Amino acid sequence: YRESFGLFDRKGNGTIESSSLGDLLRALGQNPTQAQVQDLVSQADAASTGTISFDVFLGVLMRDDGFKPAGTRNEFINGFRVFDKDSNGLISAAELRY
Secondary structure: OHHHHHHHOOOOOOEEEHHHHHHHHHHOOOOOOHHHHHHHHHHHOOOOOOEEEHHHHHHHHHOOOOOOOOOOHHHHHHHHHHHOOOOOOOOOHHHHOO
């Protein structure tokens, strides 16, 4: 997570702008609603500094009702196989229609 966080740490000071939290979560494969992002920002930036540290960000990810990993390798492969009807390792436009 640190590497992804670092990409959003534009000033290189170990924090991200609170307004970037939703984009960072989406970059990690999550799909929070705007309402969820606003709720998370209000929790993560309780002092209204406009920034979120990496430690606080980890707390957002690791909380009990936190986000789930985007998926394991096998889950992605199994999902791919659902659409790869003829098992040729490719998904054609026709296969996506069904």
